[in-house]
Every structure is written in structure tokens, then in C-alpha cells.
Amino acid sequence: MATIVHVDMDAFFAAIEQLDNAEYRNKPLIIGGAKDATRGVVSTCSYEARKYGVHSAMPLKKAVKLCPNGIFIPGRMPRYQEVSKQIHELFNKFSPLVESVSIDEAFIDMTGCEHFYSSIEAIGQTIKSEITSKTGLTCSVGIAPNKFLAKLASEWKKPNGLTIIRSQQIDEFLISLPVEKLWGVGSKTKQVLKQHKIDTVSDLRQHSLKWLKDNLGEKFGQHLYNLARGIDNRRVEPYSEVKSISQEITFEYDRDNQDFLKSQMALMAEEVGCRLRKQQLYARTITIKVRFSDFRTITRSKTLDYAVSDDDSIFNTGWKLFLTIPTAPIRLLGIGTSNLSYNQQLSLFENTGETNKLAQVMDQINQKYHNKLVTKGRTLPNE
Numbered sequence: 320m321a322t323i324v325h326v327d328m329d330a331f332f333a334a335i336e337q338l339d340n341a342e343y344r345n346k347p348l349i350i351g352g353a354k355d356a357t358r359g360v361v362s363t364c365s366y367e368a369r370k371y372g373v374h375s376a377m378p379l380k381k382a383v384k385l386c387p388n389g390i391f392i393p394g395r396m397p398r399y400q401e402v403s404k405q406i407h408e409l410f411n412k413f414s415p416l417v418e419s420v421s422i423d424e425a426f427i428d429m430t431g432c433e434h435f436y437s438s439i440e441a442i443g444q445t446i447k448s449e450i451t452s453k454t455g456l457t458c459s460v461g462i463a464p465n466k467f468l469a470k471l472a473s474e475w476k477k478p479n480g481l482t483i484i485r486s487q488q489i490d491e492f493l494i495s496l497p498v499e500k501l502w503g504v505g506s507k508t509k510q511v512l513k514q515h516k517i518d519t520v521s522d523l524r525q526h527s528l529k530w531l532k533d534n535l536g537e538k539f540g541q542h543l544y545n546l547a548r549g550i551d552n553r554r555v556e557p558y559s560e561v562k563s564i565s566q567e568i569t570f571e572y573d574r575d576n577q578d579f580l581k582s583q584m585a586l587m588a589e590e591v592g593c594r595l596r597k598q599q600l601y602a603r604t605i606t607i608k609v610r611f612s613d614f615r616t617i618t619r620s621k622t623l624d625y626a627v628s629d630d631d632s633i634f635n636t637g638w639k640l641f642l643t644i645p646t647a648p649i650r651l652l653g654i655g656t657s658n659l660s661y662n663q664q665l666s667l668f669e670n671t672g673e674t675n676k677l678a679q680v681m682d683q684i685n686q687k688y689h690n691k692l693v694t695k696g697r698t699l700p701n702e
């Protein structure tokens with residue numbers, strides 16, 4: 320039986336601000352932008368702000384309405400990154416198998432390390448107390464036989480929680496769980512399930528594997544069947560540093576039709592953007608690669624002032640670079656991103672929140688249908 324730990328910092332950005340600024344403590348604090356910001360979304364808010372109904376990803380305007388006396392600040396990403404680095408260094412002391420999920424979250428595979436501790440609780444308590452003594456912040460920890468259950472456990476009691484799901488308790492935790500708590504169930508799937516009167520895991524279990532596959536698709540049906548029973552075979556995959564994400568295509572024959580090349584670049588930009596977002600990465604440098612019919616290959620790069628992961632920014636930057644090179648028949652076209660980080664720069668909170676949201680929605684839809692049903696107009700073949 321595996322021992323998987325999921326650690327999630329409590330209200331991470333807000334907690335750091337409250338730690339650093341005494342005047343923010345015990346107050347509703349909202350990170351994401353100034354009070355008079357016309358756009359942008361809430362990045363994180365303090366537990367005091369959550370009492371007013373404010374939550375992450377909510378438009379700032381709405382947050383101001385709900386919590387007019389709240390303290391609204393744009394945030395300090397470099398500081399959050401610094402603390403993120405500290406906690407990740409700490410995780411690596413516990414096990415070499417650490418998978419970073421986001422700036423404030425990680426899975427730690429502690430399988431085989433159990434005998435170093437007096438109990439499973441002691442593993443969680445040790446991690447929690449070391450994080451607090453190193454950073455002054457609290458976290459919530461979940462420990463379970465797999466990733467899905469470990470994440471469920473860390474969410475069970477927040478803030479400052481420690482929840483353990485042992486194999487004999489799996490049913491107890493799962494049975495009354497609403498279906499949207501299952502990984503991969505978005506609002507669309509939720510609606511489909513609702514039509515069949517499936518609201519909870521217990522309802523889901525009334526249906527056979529065949530029924531789930533017939534109604535939700537072969538892969539997704541199996542996936543939900545497994546999760547409803549607490550089965551998740553995903554392994555903790557240690558983060559190996561990704562240096563760049565790129566995509567290129569070699570044409571069967573030389574191409575010089577600009578509309579065609581543009582549509583190809585748009586498709587590749589969507590692919591690259593999707594891969595970035597899947598890993599929660601952001602890129603500052605966009606590079607294009609062009610090989611001419613005589614096999615001469617050139618690259619052109621642009622480093623932006625802020626990090627991006629949305630298709631539009633990647634494509635627009637790439638296409639602008641493309642327009643700077645002389646027109647000639649092309650054998651290969653590529654677009655790539657580098658200078659990657661886990662965090663977007665602050666400017667992004669206000670500037671491209673919307674674009675990123677759109678990109679995320681498209682990713683979800685694309686994943687659900689396992690292919691490219693939804694692409695923007697410009698990627699429709701033009702030739």
C-alpha cells in the first residue's frame with residue numbers, strides 16, 4: 320500500500336501578506352488587484368474575506384461588492400516565489416519523489432519511509448511543523464493510498480488540517496461526496512450526470528462500468544468508475560525541469576502560402592499553450608524556427624516583459640516574428656516557448672486573466688472530447 324502525502328498551503332498569497340504586514344492580520348485581504356481595478360480576478364483571499372463569499376477566480380468587481388471594506392492589493396509574486404522555493408526544498412528532504420502541482424501544492428510519495436516515523440499521523444505532523452517553523456505559515460496535509468484520495472484528504476479540513484484516509488475508510492469518505500469533487504468532473508459533466516439523477520459518488524456507484532462507458536465515453540467512463548471506488552493509479556512524478564516547450568511541423572513539400580502557414584502556426588501555438596497550461600507553466604520567450612527549401616534554418620526570438628501561457632499571446636508574438644523574415648518557400652515551421660516559470664508575473668493578474676480563462680475552458684473541452692473540436696477560427700485550414 321502506497322503512502323501518498325498531499326500538502327497544500329492555506330490561502331498562500333494572503334497568508335504571506337498577513338505574515339509580512341501586521342496591519343493585514345485578521346482582516347479580509349484580497350490579492351489580485353487594486354479596489355478600483357476594472358478587470359482582473361481574485362488570485363487568493365484570506366479566510367476573513369472568504370466569510371463574505373469571496374473566493375479565488377472571482378472577478379475583482381464582484382469581490383468589491385461582496386466585501387467593500389476588504390483590503391485589495393495586487394500582490395508580490397517574487398516574494399511568493401521565494402516562499403514557494405523554501406517549501407519545495409523542504410519537501411525534497413522528506414522524499415526524492417516530490418511532484419510539484421503548483422506554487423503552493425505538492426504530492427510527496429512517502430512509500431517505504433513509514434518506518435522512520437512512529438505513525439502515519441507523525442509523518443503529517445512532522446511535515447506541518449517543519450513548514451511552519453521554516454516559513455511561519457500553515458498548510459493542510461492529506462495522506463492516503465493514492466493521489467486522488469490524498470488531495471481529497473488535504474481539502475477535507477482546512478486551514479491547518481491533517482486528514483488521513485486509510486484503505487478501510489475509503490468508502491466512508493467517498494460515498495456522500497458530490498460528483499464534482501471527482502477529478503475531471505466539470506460543470507458540463509455534472510449536468511449530464513444530473514440528468515441521470517447522479518449527484519453523489521453513491522449514485523454513481525449504482526451504474527455499471529458499461530453504462531458509464533456508454534454514456535460518458537470509454538476512457539472517461541472508466542476513469543469515473545475508478546474514482547468512485549477510490550482507485551487512482553497515477554504515480555507521483557517528480558518534477559524534471561522543463562526548459563522549453565515547442566512544436567514543429569515538416570511539410571511534405573515546400574509551402575509559401577501565407578494563410579496556410581499562419582493556420583499551421585496557430586494550431587501549433589494552441590498545442591504549445593495547452594501543454595504549458597497543463598503543467599501550470601508560463602513562458603517569457605517565444606521562438607520561431609523556419610527551414611527554407613535549401614535547408615537553411617533560422618530562428619527568431621522575442622522575450623516579453625511578462626510571462627504568458629495563452630494561445631493568443633504565443634501565436635501573436637510568433638506570427639509577428641514570422642513577418643520579419645523574408646518570404647520564401649518553407650520546408651519546416653516551428654514555434655516554441657522558453658524562459659519558463661511556475662508563475663505568471665503580476666501584470667497578468669489584470670491583463671490577461673480573461674484570455675487565460677478562455678484558454679482553460681477550451682483545454683477542458685478539448686480534453687473531454689480527446690481531440691480538437693474547439694479551435695479558434697484562424698486555425699481552420701485555408702488551403
Ligand SMILES: [Mg+2]
Nearest residue numbers: 327328329423
Ligand atoms: Mg493552497
